[in-house]
Amino acid sequence: MKTQLHCPCGAHIKGTDEDDLVEKTQAHLAAExxxxxxxxxxxxxxxx
Numbered sequence: 001m002k003t004q005l006h007c008p009c010g011a012h013i014k015g016t017d018e019d020d021l022v023e024k025t026q027a028h029l030a031a032e033x034x035x036x037x038x039x040x041x042x043x044x045x046x047x048x
Contacts, residue, residue, distance in 0.1 A: 001017060001018055002018055002021065002044050002047035002048055003015050003016065003017060003018065003020075003021050003047070004021070004047060004048050005021060005025055005043065005046060005047040005048070006048075007025075007028065007032075009032060009033070011028060011032065013025050013028055018044060018047075021043070021044075021047060022040050022043050022044070025038070025043045025047075026038070026043070
């Protein structure tokens, strides 16, 4: 299970599970990188 992601902007995002990680990553993208969207599979592909 992947629960961590390092954004190229330097932010470290950690979720309790994959669903939480995807939700937190999408919220980060919306707040910090407007217009940049990734789906669940794309987020999990770059997560660890």
